[in-house]
Amino acid sequence: MKNAFCKLIAMMLLCCMMLGISSAALADNESIHISLVNKGDIYYGDLVTMWASVNNVEDGYTIVWEMETADGWVKVGSGQSYSFVVTPANAAAAYRALLVIAE
Numbered sequence: 001m002k003n004a005f006c007k008l009i010a011m012m013l014l015c016c017m018m019l020g021i022s023s024a025a026l027a028d029n030e031s032i033h034i035s036l037v038n039k040g041d042i043y044y045g046d047l048v049t050m051w052a053s054v055n056n057v058e059d060g061y062t063i064v065w066e067m068e069t070a071d072g073w074v075k076v077g078s079g080q081s082y083s084f085v086v087t088p089a090n091a092a093a094a095y096r097a098l099l100v101i102a103e
Contacts, residue, residue, distance in 0.1 A: 030056045034097050042086060049083040052097045060102035068094040 037049040052063050065082035066073040067090070076082065082097075084090065 030054075032057075032097070032099055037081070044086050044088060044091070046086050047083055048086055049081055050095060050097070051081045052099075054099065057099070057101065062100045062102075064098040064100060066096050066098060068096075 032055070033053045035051050035053070037051050038046070042048060050065070054061065054063070063079060064075055065077040065079075067076045068074075073096070076084070076095075082095070
């Protein structure tokens with residue numbers, strides 16, 4: 001039987017996601033939104049997908065996904081979305097998306 005996360009834990013995961021911006025600051029009309037694609041309850045063994053929406057950023061940019069570990073932030077992926085399988089080891093981890101804007 002799968003160990004269930006309650007919806008509160010799923011919301012805590014979403015709240016732990018952070019946004020980092022490097023290389024340049026965003027203008028007033030530029031925005032970034034990070035969302036959890038999954039709906040409903042999340043269980044150990046499920047594939048979770050996070051999505052970064054970037055609006056009105058016209059310069060070239062890259063999105064880098066990182067997970068916080070005991071040793072600091074570690075790159076775990078890049079691109080518009082990041083997916084991982086939920087395990088007891090990563091269920092409470094914080095994730096962030098870095099928007100690296102080309103200079």
